[in-house]
Amino acid sequence: MPSPCIVIAPDLMIVEANRAYLEATGRTREELIGRDLFDAFPENAFDPSADGGMRKVKASVSRVLATGKQDSLILKYDIPVAGQPGEFEERWWSPVFTPIIGSDGSVEWIFIRSDDVTAFVRSSALSQQLPAGELSGRIALEAELYDRARELHDLNEELQQANLRERQVAVTLQEAMLLTPDLEKHPDVAVRYLPAIETLNVCGDWYDLVDLSGDRFSVGVGDVVGHGLEAAAVMGMLRSVLNAAIRALERPAHALEVLSLYARSMEGALNTTAVKAMVDPSNGLIIYSNSGHPPPALVHPDGECELLDQHVDPPLGARPQHVPCSQAGHAYTSGDTLVLYTDGLIERRSEDIDVGLNRLCEALSRHCTRSPRQLADAVLDELGVAGGGSDDISLIIVRL
Known part of the structure; x- marks a missing residue:
């Protein structure tokens, strides 16, 4: 190399x-x-401005051995001038410490590229036209800031990985x-x-x-x-309550009343929106109830x-006092298609919701002759969210 x-x-x-x-x-x-790294390269005792360069190396090596993760820093460590005993040349280094993991999972070697x-x-310091007396101090400060920036970058990557893990747990729970x-x-x-x-977190959308x-x-x-695990957990409980309520009561408004009362007693559930529709094929009727949800x-x-x-x-629990939910009936004929969805399908930033509703209706009209599965995919594609959007999307399409 x-x-x-x-x-x-x-x-x-040192082995190589x-x-x-x-x-x-x-x-x-x-x-x-065959020599100890810090015996071969002792602290720069002859240069008080070095600010513990080898102490930084020792701390970095310790982190690698403890965590098994790569580490890096920037430091000042002067080297002897060849043929001039007692003379040293100023040098700045950017070492990267990479662990080599053995079969037992522990660090077997550390590969150091300097x-x-x-x-x-x-050149960075001189470009600022510093007086000669300030040059060394300013370089040391810049090196320290660079080192801290690298540490913050590593921390940010760790936080991103943690958020990704949380998101995967939430998605799995939600599914x-x-x-x-x-x-x-x-x-x-x-569906x-x-x-x-x-975003790094899922939300609380559901279908049933x-x-x-x-x-x-x-x-x-x-x-x-x-967002996140809390919203996914709340979603699961509300969905289960509504599922049980509609089975027992068989009236959308009554089922949403039960859900509203439950939401008032549960932290994180207030202002949930939901729409429930019952299809009665014998009478060609859709009976629906809507609590703050897109129609x-x-x-x-x-x-x-x-x-x-x-x-x-x-929305559920939004009123100061409990009020019974309303419901309405709408006739349908064979071949009609009923579409329920969450706001992530239609809402866009800096755009009136009516624009999104009109766009949805136009897409549904253009592809109404397709099968429910084909229609679902066509609508998601035409509305630009086939690969997902800025909010969760739940969609259910029923050919009546």
């Missing part, structure tokens, strides 16, 4: 050094191999809670769930389908305020699209 490199063992003995390292430090193999950055540090056994009995129903991609007595069934979607859409085979917005109540 063209860069100066050495390998040390966990006991800090390449030619570039020998040339850069002015040492021979005999002076380095790039000479003297020219870079000097488990969205299992819908009754869905298998309805080949003319398509889609897309986690948000512009429940078979009721006779040939009736209900579909619903909802959206919990907030369902009913698309006819000829492309006409209606919004079911006759009654819309406030």
Whole structure:
């Protein structure tokens, strides 16, 4: 390698050094191999301005041995001038300490690449036209700031990895809670769930389908305020309560009343929005109740699209006192398509929600002759969220 490199063992003995390292430090193999790193390179006692360069190296090596993770820094360590005893040349280095992990998972070696950055540090300081007396101090300060910036960068990467792990846990939890056994009995129903991609955390969207007595069934979607594991957990509990309520009461408004009362007693559940619709094939009727949610859409085979917005109540638990939920009925004919969704499908920043609703209706009208699964994919693609959006998206499409 063209860069100066050495390998040390966990006991800090130097076990190998390449030619570039020998040339850069002015040492021979005999002076380095088999010696303790800090015996071979003691602290710069002759240079008080060095500010503990080798102490930084020792701390960095200790971190690598303790964590098994790469570490780096920048330091000042002068080297002897060849043929001039007692004379030293100022040098700045940027060593990178890379652990080599053994079969037992422990650090077996540490590979140290030490790039000479003297020219870079000097040019940076000289470009500021510093007086000669301030040059060394300013270089030391810049090196320290650079070192801290590298540490902050590493910390930021660790935090990002932690957030990604939390997001994966939340997505897995959410997918488990969205299992819908009754869905298998309805080949003319398509569902889609897309986690948000512009944030590190998932949100609290859900969908559900429940078979009721006779040939009736209900579909619903909802959206919990907030992000991350807490929102996903709240979503799971609210969805379960609503699932049980609609099975027992078989009336969308009554089921949402139960859910509203439950939300008032649960931290993180207030202002959740939800819409529940019951499909009654025998009477050709959709009965729906809406608590602060974007309205369902009913698309006819000829492309006409209606919004079911006759009654819309406030979000769950938003009123100071409990008030019964309202509901409405709407007739449908065979071949119509019922569409329920969460706001991530239609809302865009700095855009009125009516614009998003109109865009949705236009997309549904254009592709209304497709199967529910094809229609779901076409709508997501046309609205630009096939790969996910800035918010979670739940979508359920029912061919009636």
